[in-house]
Amino acid sequence: MHLAPITTPYQRTIDLESEHILLSFCSFCTLLKGKKLSFQNVFIIALQDETLREILKAILGVESNYDVVKIFLDYDPTITKSKYITKYLNNNAKLCL
Numbered sequence: 001m002h003l004a005p006i007t008t009p010y011q012r013t014i015d016l017e018s019e020h021i022l023l024s025f026c027s028f029c030t031l032l033k034g035k036k037l038s039f040q041n042v043f044i045i046a047l048q049d050e051t052l053r054e055i056l057k058a059i060l061g062v063e064s065n066y067d068v069v070k071i072f073l074d075y076d077p078t079i080t081k082s083k084y085i086t087k088y089l090n091n092n093a094k095l096c097l
Helices: 009-033 039-048 050-060 065-075 077-081 083-091
Strands: none
Touching: 009 039, 009 050, 009 065, 039 050, 039 065, 039 077, 039 083, 050 065, 065 077, 077 083
8 A cells, every 4th residue: 555645735835836837937938939848848948048047946936956957857757768858968967057
């Protein structure tokens, strides 16, 4: 029997709001770039563009780049299996966030 982790209403509200902000950021990036972007493309844009990453950190209320990456991974853990993401990270091994 698998028991779901106990979450408080407070934590659930934070999680739902973070998800909403992340998806709104994805919409913002799509509008900004003028074309439909996949979730993986938005993740890479957040890694590449410091200004957009700072905007996302501000609206999420987080302080570190690690927290931004964690929110992406919490929303879609399969993003790490994307060949597109793997290729980007391999080509940018010295990426320093």
